[in-house]
Amino acid sequence: LEHLLFNGTVNRTQEEIYAEFDRIGAYCNAHTGSHFVDFMLLVPSADFTTGFEILTDMIFNSDLPPWKFEKERGIVMEEMAQNEAMGRDDDQIFREALFGDAPLSRPVLGSVESIEHMERDSVLAFYRRWYAPNNMLLFVYGSFSADTLFEWLQDRLSVHQPRELPPRRMIAPPDFPGLNSLGIVHRQVERRNRQVFLAFNAPGPGDPEFPAFLLLQTALDRRLEDKLPPGSSGGGRMFNDPDLSVCQVSLSSLSDGPSAAELVASLDKIISDLTVNPPDQAEINRLARNYRAERIFNAEMLNHYGIMYADYWALVSWDEFSSWPDRMARLTPSDLAEVAARWLSGADRFIMTLEPVQKVEETAVDTTRGVERLQVEDGPTILVRSDPSAQVFAMHVLIRNRWLFDREFGTGAVDLLHHLLGEGTRSGGKSLSERLDDLSARLKVADNPGIPFDNYYTTPAYSFVRLEMLPERWREGVELVADLMSGVQFDDTALEKARKQTSAAGMAAGRSAVSVGRQRLRDHLFPGTALSASVYGDVSALSSDDLRRLKKNYFQARNMIISVAGPVAGEAVTEAVRSAFGKLPASGAAPPVYTPFSPTGAVEGETAWRDTVKLGKAQGAVVTGGIIPSVDPLDLPALTVANAYFNKRLAEVLRETLGLAYSLGSSVQSHRSKDGDVWAYREIHISTRRENIARAEQEIGDLIRETFAHHFTEGEVEEMRNAIAGRLMMRSMSRIGQAYAMGIGEFFRGDPDYRTHLIGDLREVTAQQVEDATRKYLGLRGMSTVIVE
Numbered sequence: 001l002e003h004l005l006f007n008g009t010v011n012r013t014q015e016e017i018y019a020e021f022d023r024i025g026a027y028c029n030a031h032t033g034s035h036f037v038d039f040m041l042l043v044p045s046a047d048f049t050t051g052f053e054i055l056t057d058m059i060f061n062s063d064l065p066p067w068k069f070e071k072e073r074g075i076v077m078e079e080m081a082q083n084e085a086m087g088r089d090d091d092q093i094f095r096e097a098l099f100g101d102a103p104l105s106r107p108v109l110g111s112v113e114s115i116e117h118m119e120r121d122s123v124l125a126f127y128r129r130w131y132a133p134n135n136m137l138l139f140v141y142g143s144f145s146a147d148t149l150f151e152w153l154q155d156r157l158s159v160h161q162p163r164e165l166p167p168r169r170m171i172a173p174p175d176f177p178g179l180n181s182l183g184i185v186h187r188q189v190e191r192r193n194r195q196v197f198l199a200f201n202a203p204g205p206g207d208p209e210f211p212a213f214l215l216l217q218t219a220l221d222r223r224l225e226d227k228l229p230p231g232s233s234g235g236g237r238m239f240n241d242p243d244l245s246v247c248q249v250s251l252s253s254l255s256d257g258p259s260a261a262e263l264v265a266s267l268d269k270i271i272s273d274l275t276v277n278p279p280d281q282a283e284i285n286r287l288a289r290n291y292r293a294e295r296i297f298n299a300e301m302l303n304h305y306g307i308m309y310a311d312y313w314a315l316v317s318w319d320e321f322s323s324w325p326d327r328m329a330r331l332t333p334s335d336l337a338e339v340a341a342r343w344l345s346g347a348d349r350f351i352m353t354l355e356p357v358q359k360v361e362e363t364a365v366d367t368t369r370g371v372e373r374l375q376v377e378d379g380p381t382i383l384v385r386s387d388p389s390a391q392v393f394a395m396h397v398l399i400r401n402r403w404l405f406d407r408e409f410g411t412g413a414v415d416l417l418h419h420l421l422g423e424g425t426r427s428g429g430k431s432l433s434e435r436l437d438d439l440s441a442r443l444k445v446a447d448n449p450g451i452p453f454d455n456y457y458t459t460p461a462y463s464f465v466r467l468e469m470l471p472e473r474w475r476e477g478v479e480l481v482a483d484l485m486s487g488v489q490f491d492d493t494a495l496e497k498a499r500k501q502t503s504a505a506g507m508a509a510g511r512s513a514v515s516v517g518r519q520r521l522r523d524h525l526f527p528g529t530a531l532s533a534s535v536y537g538d539v540s541a542l543s544s545d546d547l548r549r550l551k552k553n554y555f556q557a558r559n560m561i562i563s564v565a566g567p568v569a570g571e572a573v574t575e576a577v578r579s580a581f582g583k584l585p586a587s588g589a590a591p592p593v594y595t596p597f598s599p600t601g602a603v604e605g606e607t608a609w610r611d612t613v614k615l616g617k618a619q620g621a622v623v624t625g626g627i628i629p630s631v632d633p634l635d636l637p638a639l640t641v642a643n644a645y646f647n648k649r650l651a652e653v654l655r656e657t658l659g660l661a662y663s664l665g666s667s668v669q670s671h672r673s674k675d676g677d678v679w680a681y682r683e684i685h686i687s688t689r690r691e692n693i694a695r696a697e698q699e700i701g702d703l704i705r706e707t708f709a710h711h712f713t714e715g716e717v718e719e720m721r722n723a724i725a726g727r728l729m730m731r732s733m734s735r736i737g738q739a740y741a742m743g744i745g746e747f748f749r750g751d752p753d754y755r756t757h758l759i760g761d762l763r764e765v766t767a768q769q770v771e772d773a774t775r776k777y778l779g780l781r782g783m784s785t786v787i788v789e
Contacts, residue, residue, distance in 0.1 A: 001123050002032045003075060005039075007068040007656070009061040014068070014656065017054060018648070022719035025726025026051045027303055032108050035241050038310040042303050042730055045142060052156070059131060060160050069120045074659020076115050078619070078688060090189070094197040094248075094352050097185060098174050104241060134162035137313055141302060173244040176201060176348035184260055185352045192356055193504070194253050196260045198267070200349035202247035203339075205240055205316045211327040212339040214238075215287050217247065219279045219336075220344075222433045223270045224251075230493050231257040231500055234267070240311055247343075254500060260353035275345040278336040286437035288328035293440035293470050295325060296391055300734040371742055371752040372570035376557070382577055383563040383742045383752045384570035393471040393566035394735035396464060397481060398743040400561070403460040403530035404592045405554045411537030412502055413550055414463050417488065419498035419505075420547070421445040421465065425487035432484070439477055441469035445484075447505055460533035462747060468736050471567050475576050482580035485555045490544040499539055506536030513615055514663070514685045517623035517786040520613055521683070524784065525627060529597050531681070557581045559591040563742035563752065565735040598673035599629040609784040616789075620690040622697045625683035626783040628668075633678050636670055637761040638769040639777055643668040643682075644720045645770070646707045646778065653703060654686060660696050663687040668777075680777070690789050697787070701780065708779050712767040720770075725759045 006028075008014045021028055024047035030039045039059060043051035092107050099105035110118075138157075140149060176199075184196075203209045217236045224234040232253040239246045251263040258266070279287065298308050312321050372384040402414045422445050424432025436443055444466045447458040465485070469477045522532040562581070564573045608626065631639065647666045654660045664686040671679055688696045731737050732755060745754030 001064075001127055002030050002037050003072045004064050004068065004123065005030070005058050005062045007072065008063060008065050009057045010063050011057055011061060012054070015652070017058065018652075019719050020054055021051070022723035022726075024050055025722040025729070026054075027726060027730055028055065029303070031307055033311060033314075034104060034108060034239075036310060036314040038306050040303060040306045044726070045144075048142070056156070056160070059136075060133075062127070064120060064124050064127065066120055068656075069123075071655075071657055071659035073115055073118070075655055075662055076109060077112065078660070078662035080109055080112060080115075090191075090195055090354055091197075093187060093189070093354065094199075097187075097352055098179070098199055098246075098350050100174075102171055103169075104171060129163075129166060132163040132165060133157060133160045135165055139306065139310075139313060141299070141305065168242070171241065171243040173201065174199070174246070174350060176350060179350035180348040183351070184264065185350075186260070187352065187354050188357050189354045190357050191354070192255060194255060194257065194260060194263075194356055195354040196251040196263050197352050197354075198249045198251075198264070198349050199239075199246050200343075200347040202238060202245045202343060204245040205312050206320065207245075209339050209342070211324045212331055212335055213247075213343060214324070215284065215291065215328050215331060216274070216278075216336055216340055216344070218287050218291070219283065220249075220270070220274060222431075222437075223274060224267075225433060226431060227270050228266050229253070229258045229262065230496055232263060232266075233497075233500075234263075240315060242315060255356040260351075260355070264351060271340075271344050275337065275340040278333045278340055280333055283434070283437070284331050284333065284336070285329070286434065288325065288331070289440040289470075290437045291328055292325040294442065296470065297442055297468050297734075300392060301737075302733060303730055373746075373752060374570070374574050376574075376578060379557045380560040380562045380577065380581055381746060382570075382574050383561065383739075383746060384568070384573045385563075385565045385738055385742060386567070386569050387565070388567050390471070390565070390567040390735055392735045393467075393469050393474040393477065393568060394564065394739045395467045395478065395481065396563045396736065396739035396743045397466070397485075398561040398563070398747055399463045399465075399554060400559050400747065401461070401592060401594045402463045402535065403533045404594055405550060406460070406533065406535070406537070408592075409546055409550045410539065410542060411534055412506065412539040413537075413542055413546070414554065415446060415502045415505065415535050416498055416539045416542060417547055417550055417554065418446040418463055418465075419501040420488050420490070420494060421484050422501075423489050423494040423498065425483055425489060435480060439469050439473050439480065441467060441477055441480070443467050443481075446501070458535055460530045460535055462744075463535075464740075464743075466736055466740070468734075474566065474568055478573075478576045479580045482583060485551075485581075486584050488547075488551055490547055495544060495547075502536065502539055506534075512687065513617065513619055513621035513788040514623060514687050516613055516615060517621045517788040518683070518685065520611060520788075521623050521625050521784060521786045524609060524611070525625065525681075526597060530594065531597055552585055553589065553591070555584060556591055557584050561743045561746050563739040563746070565738035565742070596672055596674045598675065598677075599627045599679050608782050610786075612787045612789060614789055618689060619687055620693050621685060621687050621788040622693060622700065622785065623683065623685045623788070624697075624700065624783050624785040625681065626781075628680040628682060628777050628782075631670060631678045631680045631777065635769075635773050635776070636678070637758065637765050638773040639668055639670075639680070640724060640758075641717060641720045641762065641765050641770045642707075642774040642778055644724050645710075645712070645716065645774075646703065648720070649703055649707060650684070650686075650700070654696060654699055658695075658699065660692050660699070661686045661688050682778070682783075693787060693789065697785070704778070704780050704783075708774060710771070710774065712771045712774075714767045717765060717767045717770050721762045721765060725762055728755055728759055731755075 006014065006017065008017065012020070025044055026047065027042040028040065030037060039055065041051050041055045096105045138153065203213050217238070221235050228234055228251070232251060234249060234251040236247060236249045239248055249267065251267060253263060298305055309321070372386070374382045376382060406413055422432070424435070430438070465481055467477050467481055519534065526532040560581070562577055643666055650664055650666055654664055666684045668680050668682045671681065673679060684700055686696050686700065732741055741755045742752040746752040751757065
């Protein structure tokens with residue numbers, strides 16, 4: 001149903017919905033949880049009324065077109081296949097065992113059987129029964145007068161009449177005493193690591209003890225980081241429903257690491273210690289400040305804010321939700337000891353371990369604020385965008401030419417070094433987690449394989465460290481990052497943990513059919529270059545001495561671009577960076593310089609090269625790409641719009657009309673050769689079930705031909721321009737997004753304000769320029785294809 005609501009209303013077709021959102025540069029998305037559906041709209045303030053009218057039309061007036069129903073059925077089936085291929089069903093296995101026959105045991109996506117047999121009439125009846133204004137919560141975030149907006153919303157929503165809702169069926173909580181008597185339940189799965197799940201009752205969001213329990217859960221996570229056996233990891237999270245709340249703790253180790261019983265015993269010891277020795281007042285203050293800061297950081301990312309907190313908003317009032325940071329700050333050690341004794345110590349629980357079977361498969365932004373730039377002699381390039389009104393200080397450290405160092409020390413060496421940064425250095429007797437809590441800071445030193453969009457920051461061209469924090473003690477944050485990079489720990493325990501982390505990240509990154517096909521294609525087109533390199537590899541043979549040499553050569557201040565966004569003046573940032581990063585040990589040798597790839601010319605023929613990779617999974621892929629050997633730099637904005645149009649048609653036809661894919665896309669990346677000439681690489685991909693591969697490949701070819709012959713109108717180009725600009729501005733809403741954009745703009749373009757300039761250039765693009773760029777660059781000639789089956 002969530003998917004279907006984007007397919008048209010009694011007032012608009014699906015194409016009109018997408019076009020109107022694009023015209024105002026809006027971002028609209030949705031996600032479904034176990035007890036709610038969340039629709040998100042991000043729109044420029046000036047167009048809020050238009051965006052809100054489109055969104056409410058979708059929510060209240062959808063007609064669930066019958067001819068779209070089969071298409072959405074296919075898309076959901078593709079999403080299931082993708083999740084299965086990525087190995088995301090472990091949590092579902094645990095849920096089914098925990099909740100038994102209760103509705104909460106069912107996957108949110110449904111099952112293949114339920115989707116195959118679902119009828120439109122039953123979905124329509126559900127829609128009409130539950131999508132009533134008196135069953136909804138509206139959250140608006142932005143700059144406005146609350147009283148004026150409230151009156152306007154009441155007037156606009158009054159046309160949608162409330163309905164009598166069916167009685168809600170209560171869900172009984174799990175029988176934890178009975179489940180506890182089972183001991184550890186064992187299941188075997190095809191995987192390389194052991195996963196242990198534990199669940200027990202927890203206070204719900206409306207319970208007076210909920211803020212204390214949330215803080216205790218964070219304290220437990222900190223202790224799991226420090227006290228679990230080497231080679232293992234763990235963390236907790238809450239599962240909340242109107243009728244129950246459950247705390248779930250996940251522990252993992254490799255097949256030759258600690259057993260399930262050993263992991264559980266370690267957890268029990270940690271919980272016992274947490275109950276007897278709860279966080280002292282200093283730690284409580286740190287964790288409470290950190291929670292408050294986390295809420296502020298997430299509020300900057302409006303497109304994710306609803307995803308992060310809609311679960312709570314659906315269960316408690318805004319006053320209750322907003323009170324938690326202050327209530328945490330008033331907690332005492334004795335408060336936490338009481339809550340730990342009541343909910344953690346000796347609680348009945350359910351434990352399941354998934355044991356590995358050893359089977360290796362074959363293979364709105366303010367653009368008026370300028371960027372200050374300073375090149376420190378024999379030191380870093382420093383970029384600063386200062387905004388006195390900012391509530392967050394963000395710093396992005398880009399370390400150049402990752403691939404060249406991986407080539408010398410071994411693929412994956414830089415990733416391993418970055419994971420070692422996460423082990424931290426102790427300062428004043430405090431761990432890295434404690435130091436970050438003290439500063440109300442969030443640090444990221446490597447990609448998290450559990451969050452797919454993090455790969456946006458993972459590339460062979462560079463590596464990164466990024467810091468977000470409340471600004472009061474920003475200088476200490478700069479010192480902390482420099483301290484980590486200069487004082488990396490190379491003891492055996494830290495090194496072994498980091499090896500397992502980079503191994504897990506590599507397995508997650510290369511698991512999908514698209515990633516396998518993309519790697520094969522790039523190996524063919526760009527052999528032995530950064531464009532085909534991986535950031536992950538076998539790091540088992542790397543020694544501490546190897547990593548010390550890598551750190552000395554790679555973490556040179558002169559090999560860094562440090563970009564900062566926040567309420568701090570450029571002069572102060574420069575002084576702090578000079579002082580902190582000047583302590584990094586200097587290397588006698590200058591960092592190596594990358595020689596850019598230079599294409600030798602276009603390959604003749606519509607199909608330049610073709611290959612098939614046998615993966616043997618339910619979901620396969622088509623990846624096709626080609627080199628555009630010469631591009632006029634003045635054509636780049638028009639080429640960007642032309643590719644966006646093709647991307648839109650790709651989604652409309654293969655996903656929205658034919659239901660052949662859940663994940664697909666097209667990109668055109670421009671580069672400069674060693675002689676300074678501009679060239680580009682075009683790549684198109686689709687993940688689809690194996691039985692759909694031939695059809696998907698044919699449809700992609702047909703769409704390339706259709707787009708090549710298309711006559712663009714000014715209205716179409718305006719939609720694409722605004723859609724691209726809206727997404728670029730969305731990415732730059734947060735301070736860390738701004739810092740990131742400055743760093744990559746400087747690194748790839750020599751222009752830290754490249755994103756701002758691109759938005760301006762896009763607004764000048766005409767329909768004729770887009771049509772010319774399409775004819776010039778986006779035909780079939782020279783495209784190579786990899787099929788993954």
